[in-house]
Each structure stands twice: as structure tokens, then as C-alpha cells.
Amino acid sequence: MTLTIILFGLVAAAAEIVGGSLVLMRKKWPRSIQEYLLSLGAGFILALVFLELVPESFHAVGGEAPLFMLLGYAVLHFFEHTIVGHLHFGEETHTDVMVSGVASFSTFAGLFIHAFFDGFAISAGMEFNFYLGLLIFFAVLLHKIPEGLTIASVMIAAERGRQTAFLASLAIGVATMLGILSVFVLSAVNGRVVGIAFAFSAGASTYVGASDLIPEINHSRNRVIPLLVFGGMLLFWAGTALLAPLAGH
Numbered sequence: 001m002t003l004t005i006i007l008f009g010l011v012a013a014a015a016e017i018v019g020g021s022l023v024l025m026r027k028k029w030p031r032s033i034q035e036y037l038l039s040l041g042a043g044f045i046l047a048l049v050f051l052e053l054v055p056e057s058f059h060a061v062g063g064e065a066p067l068f069m070l071l072g073y074a075v076l077h078f079f080e081h082t083i084v085g086h087l088h089f090g091e092e093t094h095t096d097v098m099v100s101g102v103a104s105f106s107t108f109a110g111l112f113i114h115a116f117f118d119g120f121a122i123s124a125g126m127e128f129n130f131y132l133g134l135l136i137f138f139a140v141l142l143h144k145i146p147e148g149l150t151i152a153s154v155m156i157a158a159e160r161g162r163q164t165a166f167l168a169s170l171a172i173g174v175a176t177m178l179g180i181l182s183v184f185v186l187s188a189v190n191g192r193v194v195g196i197a198f199a200f201s202a203g204a205s206t207y208v209g210a211s212d213l214i215p216e217i218n219h220s221r222n223r224v225i226p227l228l229v230f231g232g233m234l235l236f237w238a239g240t241a242l243l244a245p246l247a248g249h
Contacts, residue, residue, distance in 0.1 A: 002184060005126045008137050009119055009180035012144055013173035016115065019148020020169025024162055034146040035225045039217045041142030043232020044239075045209035048139050051236070052132055053125075053202035060128060060195030068196050072117075072203025077211065079113040104158035108168055111151050112175045114212065118144075119179025121201035127187055128198040131243060136205065138239060142232075143213065147172060 057065040118140045126133025148169045155165035186193045217225050 001126070001130070004130075005123050005133070005180060006177075008126070008133075009122060009177050012118065012122065012137065012140055013176040015141055015144035016148040016173040016176060017169050019145035019150075020152035020166060020172075021148075022145075023149055023152035023156065024166055032222060032225075034149060035217065035220050035222065036228060037142055037146050038213050039225045039228035040232040040235060041139060042209050042213035042217055043229035043234075044142060044236045045139045045205055045213070045232075046229075047233040047236035048135050049202060049206050049209060052135060052240075053198075053205060056129065056132060057195075057199035057202045060198050061192070064196075065199045065202075068199035069203035069206070072200035072205075073207045074203075075200075076113070076117055076204050076207040080110045080207075080212070104154050104160060107154045108151060108171075111147055111172050114208070115147065115172045115175035116179040116182075117201070117204045118208070119176035120182060120197070121179075121205050123180040123183035124194065124197040124201040127183055127194045134243060135236070135239060136201070139205070139236075143208075144176075 054065075054069070057069055061068060122133060122137050122140055124133075125136040151168045151172055152165040155168050156162065160168075183194070183197055186197055214229070217229060220226070
């Protein structure tokens, strides 16, 4: 199981690096494509949280579940929007717009923390219930390429250089793997910790969907984008319908 989780983590990390590489190869990547992926990801994550993660968190740790879910939400908010400032996805994808060095560092720090908890959520989910972990993996994967595009674009716009832009996207991928591995350390300490980590990841996933992705979608001038959030919810339903028989549900 450990090797399987690591392989899924590597796929998620690779998607991050692919996103950064697309910018460096100067391939056109319309902003609308990023918005489509983010809106689908937001709908998928929110459906996942309310239909699967919250109920399973109560099953895992009982009445303490809301506390750990709130803690997961609060920790991500603290690091992303209190310490490093407000984080935007895909905001600086046009390199003709200059970005300050401080802004580039802030964006990198925010995405690094975000990616760590992406990996944490995947790993905690798969440790607790592989079927749920697989759904978390797909939810994370939908916004990994836009993340890679964002960090590489920010570094280039801040005149950090192409090598730095690539290393930044690579570092965000490494952060995802650190999140994956951290759960292995926690689970070795105490079996109950896996359930707590799962409830924590439910709160973190709520934050990603509701506080990171939805606000960015609402800024779009393309009114099709908000509708695709419902498409993400339908995608979640289709995914569970396909995966449930394999998981014995």
C-alpha cells in the first residue's frame, strides 16, 4: 500500500512539473483552460468533502471530527492567507505583466504549503480508505497543472529566470511528496492518528475548494466557468459510480 500511495503522489507531483514546463516551452495555454480545470476541481472537491469526507471523518474519530476538520481548515488559512498573504491561482499567467520579487516569494510560499496539504490529503485518505483516497487524488490532480502554470509564470514575470521558474515548479512537486510521506510518519506513531489526519485533511480539502478555488472562479468574466462547478459535482458522482463497484461499495 505504501508504494502505491507513493506512486500516486509522484503522479500528482509530476502534473505540477508538467504545468511549469508548459510555460517554459512557451506553449500557448489559454486562461480559459485553467479556469475550466479549476472550476471542475472545485465542484469535485466540494462534492467529495460533503458526501464522503465529512461522514467518514465522523466514522473515523467520532464526535471529535468537527474539531479536527476545523483545525485543518484553520491551519491552511493561517499559512496561506495570514503568513504569506492572499494566494491566487493563475493570476499572473501573462508574462508581460511584471510581478515584484516579494509577490513571487509570497506566491511560491503559499503554493508550497498548499501542495504539501494536497499530498497530505491524498496519503491520509488512502491510508484510511483507499477508495476515498483515490477520489481525493483525482480532485487534487484537476488543479495540479494550473498550479504549475501559475508558479512558473509568476517567476518569469518577476524576472527570476527560466531555471528558477522550473526549480520553483519542481519544489512545489516536492512539497506534494513531503505531504505524502508525512502521513507515513504519523501513522507509525499511533494508528488513531490516521483517522485524525483524515479528518484534518477533510477540513483542508474544504478550504482548498471553498476558499482557494471558488473565489478565483467567481472572478472570471466567462459565465460558463461557474456552471462548470456543477459539472465537477456531476464528475464526482460519475467517478463514484464507476469506482464504487471496484471498492465493494
